[in-house]
Amino acid sequence: MTQKDMAxxxxxxxxxxxxxxxxxxEYLYDHRTHPSAExxxxxxxxxxxxxxxxxxxxxxxxxxxxxxxxxxxxDTEERHYDADVALHGHFHCRRCGGIADFTLDExxxxxxxxxxxxxxxxxxxxxxxxxxxxxxxPTN
Amino acid sequence: MTQKDMAxxxxxxxxxxxxxxxxxxEYLYDHRTHPSAExxxxxxxxxxxxxxxxxxxxxxxxxxxxxxxxxxxxDTEERHYDADVALHGHFHCRRCGGIADFTLDExxxxxxxxxxxxxxxxxxxxxxxxxxxxxxxPTN
DNA sequence: AAAAAGTTTGTAATGATTACAAAAAAATTG
DNA sequence: CAATTTTTTTGTAATCATTACAAACTTTTT
Numbered sequence: 628m629t630q631k632d633m634a635x636x637x638x639x640x641x642x643x644x645x646x647x648x649x650x651x652x653e654y655l656y657d658h659r660t661h662p663s664a665e666x667x668x669x670x671x672x673x674x675x676x677x678x679x680x681x682x683x684x685x686x687x688x689x690x691x692x693x694x695x696x697x698x699x700x701x702d703t704e705e706r707h708y709d710a711d712v713a714l715h716g717h718f719h720c721r722r723c724g725g726i727a728d729f730t731l732d733e734x735x736x737x738x739x740x741x742x743x744x745x746x747x748x749x750x751x752x753x754x755x756x757x758x759x760x761x762x763x764x765p766t767n
Numbered sequence: 768m769t770q771k772d773m774a775x776x777x778x779x780x781x782x783x784x785x786x787x788x789x790x791x792x793e794y795l796y797d798h799r800t801h802p803s804a805e806x807x808x809x810x811x812x813x814x815x816x817x818x819x820x821x822x823x824x825x826x827x828x829x830x831x832x833x834x835x836x837x838x839x840x841x842d843t844e845e846r847h848y849d850a851d852v853a854l855h856g857h858f859h860c861r862r863c864g865g866i867a868d869f870t871l872d873e874x875x876x877x878x879x880x881x882x883x884x885x886x887x888x889x890x891x892x893x894x895x896x897x898x899x900x901x902x903x904x905p906t907n
Numbered sequence: 908a909a910a911a912a913g914t915t916t917g918t919a920a921t922g923a924t925t926a927c928a929a930a931a932a933a934a935t936t937g
Numbered sequence: 938c939a940a941t942t943t944t945t946t947t948g949t950a951a952t953c954a955t956t957a958c959a960a961a962c963t964t965t966t967t
Contacts, residue, residue, distance in 0.1 A: 645933095663923090664924080679946065682947070738872075750894075783964080822914080844924090
């Protein structure tokens with residue numbers, strides 16, 4: 628997606644498409660590594676030395692509120708962000724620390740939902756060992 | 768469960784059953800409200816004025832490591848703990864802030880798991896409005 | 908009883924996030 | 938287009954949960 632398209636998208640969601648917000652969104656869009664706010668900041672401050680940490684936080688919050696970015700619920704220290712807001716699960720490898728996406732069957736997830744509740748968000752994650760770490764250290 | 772049984776249980780899991788650890792475990796066992804460390808501390812310090820915050824953290828970590836307590840992954844500020852380590856999901860109500868349990872079908876959850884990964888832990892939660900808050904404010 | 912190991916406590920440090928106010932930028936108004 | 942208002946950014950300071958650490962204490966082992 629081009630920056631122009633991103634600007635349009637932000638505008639549609641009621642966010643003024645500032646350089647900073649587009650940069651944050653672009654980073655998340657291009658790096659599907661579920662980075663933390665600090666990771667985003669460190670990456671962006673290279674290109675834009677004037678960017679502040681607070682703006683990264685502000686932008687992330689604005690993007691989450693606008694529904695363009697999702698905040699992950701994981702048992703990690705910091706919060707992680709994802710530009711992929713479609714239904715999918717996350718796997719957190721306890722050995723390498725990586726967070727991988729995996730697909731979720733929509734109808735299967737529907738069947739998990741508790742009755743009587745109005746579901747607006749969901750977080751489905753598993754943790755353990757990713758395939759690479761399993762073969763690297765098979766016994767554990 | 769009696770404190771005696773808890774002491775035995777901790778012992779079986781390789782934890783010395785100290786007064787503090789039993790108190791923390793007992794609180795979680797009796798209060799299925801998914802409290803934070805601070806909440807546990809505030810409750811316990813009433814009865815045991817000498818208890819320290821650090822000990823509550825230490826005890827929680829020890830209990831989690833021993834598999835007697837589970838740390839929840841939610842999109843909240845602090846970490847929440849649960850003495851129920853059996854498979855179940857959590858619902859976080861965005862209006863009242865409450866966290867409710869709901870049952871999960873084991874085989875359904877199995878079918879969600881990604882292939883090739885060794886799954887050691889899982890967190891399944893939904894957020895939105897609980898039934899009480901839905902009827903209290905139906906339009907939203 | 909002495910030594911060793913494990914646990915608790917209080918305080919200090921850390922680290923992520925938020926609060927806040929001034930400066931800057933953009934949008935609106937006349 | 939200039940003046941005013943609104944929004945956003947920036948930098949610093951504050952906050953809040955959690956962790957680090959070392960001394961004191963308790964329990965276990967010898």
